[in-house]
Amino acid sequence: MSFEVNHAILNGKTTLGIELGSTRIKAVLIGEDQSPIASGSHVWENSYTNQIWTYSLEDIWKGLQDSYQKMAAEVKQRYGVPLQTIGAIGLSGMMHGYMVFNKDGEQLVPFRTWRNNITEQASKVLTELFHYPIPQRWSIAHLYQAVLNQEAHIAQIDFQTTLAGYVHWKLTGQKVLGVGEASGVFPIDLTTKTYNAKMIQQFNELIAVQNLPWKLEDVLPQVLVAGESACALTEEGAKLLDVSGELKPGIPLCPPEGDAGTGMVATNSVAQRTGNVSAGTSVFAMVVLEKELSQVYSEIDLVTTPTGNLVAMAHANNCSSDLNAWVGLFDEFAKVMGLDSDLNQLYSTLYNLALQGDPDCGGLLAYGYLSGEHITHFEEGRPLFLRSPGSKFNLANFIRVHLFTALGALKIGMDILLKQEAVKLEEILGHGGFFKTEGVGQSVMAAALNVPVSVMETAGEGGAWGIALLASYMINKEENETLENYLSRKVFSEKxxxxxxxxxxxxxxxxxxxxxxxxxxxxxxxxVEYFQ
Structure with missing residues (x-):
């Protein structure tokens, strides 16, 4: 087996996926059997600067290079060979947000991430104009809000993209997005698999009064679908990614995708009637639709699979952050008491204890709103824990209520799909940190959605593995083979x-x-009003 892996590494029979998530940047190298052979990760965190959730360009490159170096070091340590070539590379990142650059490639304002709920006015205007849901997180909502705010930089915009699109641009020189990622930038025409031309025209007419020196179609990236080539690693890009200088240029890249699309791929949820839920810092559930919804819902995003099929997505900004903070407090308490505290064991112990709590959490109530929440119409959030004198206040119920509330906003959105729209969903596949303790997050999610929940052994690899699979699909698919068939045939047949x-x-x-x-x-x- 080691010889086969060595051969694959030396002969470029591997594919690499890198995903820039909210709290971690992860690089996963996979072999010819689509299984991971090496990985590296870098922990990072957004900052709240001038009332904006952001990551600096410096932190983006520092984290990207660190995760790559750790992965490459593992290759050398485990297999005794340097990583000099790769069959294909894929890049993924947290979706939406606002990254804009001038004609010289200079960033005009700090990166505004998906976490910012600061575009309510733009979201409402565009939703009504297009008769299509435009959530506050979407890139077009951020752009139009900047126009409404008459921000000084808008006349200088030459290019707008997402985090994954930005990194791909710097590594290849190409301004492109995968269709799934692009569907969180601007609505997609399901027939042409690119931006909706009618809505592009409507937007241009809307901002015409501003006399800006650009039209929307000129500043957005080109849209590509899964399986298409998205150019290759340049010499400059190779040095940016691998600071050791060992990686050679010329490696093909697949279209950059968002974490929604890579989550679909990593859970084999790209066919109709399938769905997946990604639960970590944020939580979102996606269901591949058989037909369009009967009406526009502000709580439901309409995005696409990496191949351009319609997906309904319920997205909540807040999931496990406040829950993690409480576990951190228990960890601190254990250390103060002089106890040996293993964080993984602490999570496992507390999560399993939650299963012993009352079904309704004993009357307790909590909100893990570290940031605003689009589904429940909050621009800002304040984490809260509440109880009445009659509540059953014990540790099991306390942890249980924080697990429940992590899915509260999500459930409001999913109830629209499953109850009001009667969307058929045979099961939903879960991935992300919420499911790390076996059986606990899975049980809570099944209770919330009233749908069977499956967690695959590979789900822990997450989006980095998902984008690596998309890179593999690009170079290894048979002629005219669909992504659904490729995943079933080469990836998930025995998993x-x-x-x-x-x-x-x-x-x-x-x-x-x-x-x-x-x-x-x-x-x-x-x-929120009190704690300003």
């Missing part, structure tokens, strides 16, 4: 997952919790 069905008492408990959750949103609003 088994564990499925948990919803338990009636837990489903009832979650519904009871949601009544409190919705009723208590007025308290969250008051907290």
């Amino acid at each position: 088994m997952g564990k499925t948990m069905s919803p338990q009636p008492k837990d489903v009832e408990g979650f519904e009871a919790f949601m009544k409190r959750y919705k009723h208590g949103l007025a308290i969250e609003k008051a907290a």
Whole structure:
């Protein structure tokens, strides 16, 4: 096996996926059997600067290079050979947000991430204009809000892109996006698999009064679908990625994708009636639709698979951040008490204890709103924990309510799809840190959605593995082979997952919790107003 891997590395039979997530940048190198053979990761965090959630360009490159170096070092350590060539590379990143550059390639304003809920006015205007849901996170909402705010930089815009599109541009010189990523920038025409031409024209007419020196179609990246070539690594790009200088240029890259698309691929959820849920810092569930929804819902995004098929997405900005903070507090307590505290064991212990709590969390209530929440209409958030004198306040219920509330906003969006629109979903596949403790996050998710939830053994590899698979598809697919067939044939034919069905008492408990959750949103609003 080691000889086969060595041969694959030396002869460029590998593919590399790199994903820039909210808290971690991960590089995963996969072999000819599509399984990971080496990986490296870099932990990072956004900063809240001048009331904007952002990451600096310096941090982007520092993290990208660090994750690559660690992966390449693992290759050399495990297999005794340097990583000099790769069959193909794929880049992925957190979707949406706002990155704009002038004609000299200089960034005009700091990167505004998906986490910013600062475009409510633009979101409403564009949703009404297009009769199509334009959430606050979307790149076009950020652009139009900057126009509405009459920000000084808007006349200098030459190029707008996403995080993945930016890195791809710097590595290849090409301004492109995969269609799944592009669908979170601007609405996609499902027939042409590119930006909706009618809506482009409507937008240009909307901003005509500003007399700006550009039209929208001139500043957006070109759209490509999965399987198409997105140019190759330049000499400058190779040095940017691998500071050691060992990596050779000329390696082909697949279209850069967003974390939604790579999540679909990593869970084999690109066919109709399939769905997946990614739960970590944020949480989003995606269902591949058989037909369009009956109406526009502000709570539901419409995006696409990496091949351009329609997907309904319920996206919540907040998931596990506040829960992680509470676990961190228990870890601090253990250390103060002089106890040996292993963080993984602490997570496992507390999460499993939550399964012993009351189905409805004993009357407790919490909101993990570290930032604003689009689905429930909050521009800012304030983490809260509440209880009444009659609540059953114990540790099991305390952890359980924070697991429940991590999915509260998501459930509001998914109820629209599963209850109001009667969307058919046979099962949903979960991935992300929320599912790391076996059986716990899976059980809570099944209760929230009232749908069987499966977690594959490979789900922990996440989006970096997903974008590596898209790179592999580009260079290894058979003629006219669909992505669905490729994944089923070459990737998931023997990979088994564990499925948990919803338990009636837990489903009832979650519904009871949601009544409190919705009723208590007025308290969250008051907290935002009070803690300014």
